[in-house]
Amino acid sequence: MRYQLEFRPIARKFRRSLVTSHGIWEVREAIILRLTDINGKVGWGEIAPISWFGSETLEQALDFCRQLPKEITQEIIYSIPAHLPACQFGFESALEGLGTGDWGLGTGDWEVMKAKTSPSSPSSPSSPPPSPLTYSALLPAGEAALHQWRSLWEEGYRTFKWKIGVGEIAEELKLFDSLIQSLPASAKLRLDANGGLNYQQAHTWLQACDNLAIEIEFIEQPLPVDQFSQMLALSQAYGTAIALDESVATLKQLADCYEKGWRDVFVIKPAIIGSPSRLRQFFQQHEIDAVFSSVFETAIARQTALKLAAELSLHNRAVGFGVNHFFAQEL
Structure with missing residues (x-):
C-alpha cells in the first residue's frame, strides 16, 4: 500500500x-x-x-x-x-x-x-494522565528543585528526577541533603548526571547515596559514554543502582551494553532509540530492567512511547514522562 x-x-x-x-x-x-x-x-x-x-x-x-x-x-x-x-x-x-x-x-x-499537541492542551496535561503506568516528574536543576517538588507532589507525582553534575559538587551535595530532608519518606528520587561526573565524583555521589537511610532509586549515567567499564565496576561496588542512559540511546548501543554484561537499569528513550518493531524484538529476546523516558516530545510521540512502556516494562518502575511543566508555548 x-x-x-x-x-x-x-x-x-x-x-x-x-x-x-x-x-x-x-x-x-x-x-x-x-x-x-x-x-x-x-x-x-x-x-x-x-x-x-x-x-x-x-x-x-x-x-x-x-x-x-x-x-x-x-x-x-x-x-x-x-x-x-x-x-x-x-x-x-x-x-x-x-x-x-x-x-x-x-x-x-x-x-x-x-x-x-500544545503544552496547554488537555491531551498533554502537566499532571499524570489516567494510565496503569506511574510517572516520574523531572525537577529543575539546582536550588529550584527544593520548591518545585511540592506542586508536583500535589499533582500526584511520587517519583522525582533531579539533575546533578551541572554545578560544583560540594554545593550540589548540600542541596541534595536539603532535598532529601524535605521530601516525604514515601517519595522516590532519581539522580541524573547526564555523563557529567568524573570517576571520583561518581564515587562520592554513590557513597553519599549508600549512606542514606532512604533509598535513592538510581543514579543515571554518572560517567560519559566512553567509560562503560568504569560504570560497570561502579555498579558492582555500590548498593545504589546505576542506570545507563546516553550509553543506550540507540538500539545498537542497547544491544552492545547488554552483550558487555550490563544488568543494572537501562533507560529507554523510545523516540530516539530507533525502530519500535525492533525494540520489541529485543525485549522478547532479553529480560531487562528498563525505565522508559521522555525526550520532551509532543503527545504524538508520547502516545507510542507510553504504549511501548506499558507493553514492555517488567519492573513497574515509574516512567519518566512528567516533563510538560517545562513548556511555555508552541512557536
Missing part, C-alpha cells in the same frame, strides 16, 4: 531553560509527520531527535524527509537506516497509528493536531 506523506517542523519554547551537563536547552524542535492511506485514514508521527544523545540532527532528519517522494510505502519506512533512529521511530509510529484515533489524535487536520 502507498501512503501520502506530509511533514512540518515545529518548535516549543521551554518555560525555563533546561540545564544539564550537556549545556542549556531553550527550544524543543521536532518534525510532525502525517500519513494518509487510500481510504483517507490518517496516521501521525513525530521525529524528535537529540543529536547530543546520539540520534541524528534535526537538519539530517529534515533532509531525509525532503528527499522522500510524496507517496511512500511500508518498504521505504522499514528500510530507514539505523543512523536515523528518530526518523525510524517517527515513521513507524505514524504507520502503526493509521486510523486508530488513539487519545483523540486521529484527526487529519493540521490545526486541530497543533492544538492537541
Whole structure:
C-alpha cells in the first residue's frame, strides 16, 4: 500500500531553560509527520531527535524527509537506516497509528493536531494522565528543585528526577541533603548526571547515596559514554543502582551494553532509540530492567512511547514522562 506523506517542523519554547551537563536547552524542535492511506485514514508521527544523545540532527532528519517522494510505502519506512533512529521511530509510529484515533489524535487536520499537541492542551496535561503506568516528574536543576517538588507532589507525582553534575559538587551535595530532608519518606528520587561526573565524583555521589537511610532509586549515567567499564565496576561496588542512559540511546548501543554484561537499569528513550518493531524484538529476546523516558516530545510521540512502556516494562518502575511543566508555548 502507498501512503501520502506530509511533514512540518515545529518548535516549543521551554518555560525555563533546561540545564544539564550537556549545556542549556531553550527550544524543543521536532518534525510532525502525517500519513494518509487510500481510504483517507490518517496516521501521525513525530521525529524528535537529540543529536547530543546520539540520534541524528534535526537538519539530517529534515533532509531525509525532503528527499522522500510524496507517496511512500511500508518498504521505504522499514528500510530507514539505523543512523536515523528518530526518523525510524517517527515513521513507524505514524504507520502503526493509521486510523486508530488513539487519545483523540486521529484527526487529519493540521490545526486541530497543533492544538492537541500544545503544552496547554488537555491531551498533554502537566499532571499524570489516567494510565496503569506511574510517572516520574523531572525537577529543575539546582536550588529550584527544593520548591518545585511540592506542586508536583500535589499533582500526584511520587517519583522525582533531579539533575546533578551541572554545578560544583560540594554545593550540589548540600542541596541534595536539603532535598532529601524535605521530601516525604514515601517519595522516590532519581539522580541524573547526564555523563557529567568524573570517576571520583561518581564515587562520592554513590557513597553519599549508600549512606542514606532512604533509598535513592538510581543514579543515571554518572560517567560519559566512553567509560562503560568504569560504570560497570561502579555498579558492582555500590548498593545504589546505576542506570545507563546516553550509553543506550540507540538500539545498537542497547544491544552492545547488554552483550558487555550490563544488568543494572537501562533507560529507554523510545523516540530516539530507533525502530519500535525492533525494540520489541529485543525485549522478547532479553529480560531487562528498563525505565522508559521522555525526550520532551509532543503527545504524538508520547502516545507510542507510553504504549511501548506499558507493553514492555517488567519492573513497574515509574516512567519518566512528567516533563510538560517545562513548556511555555508552541512557536
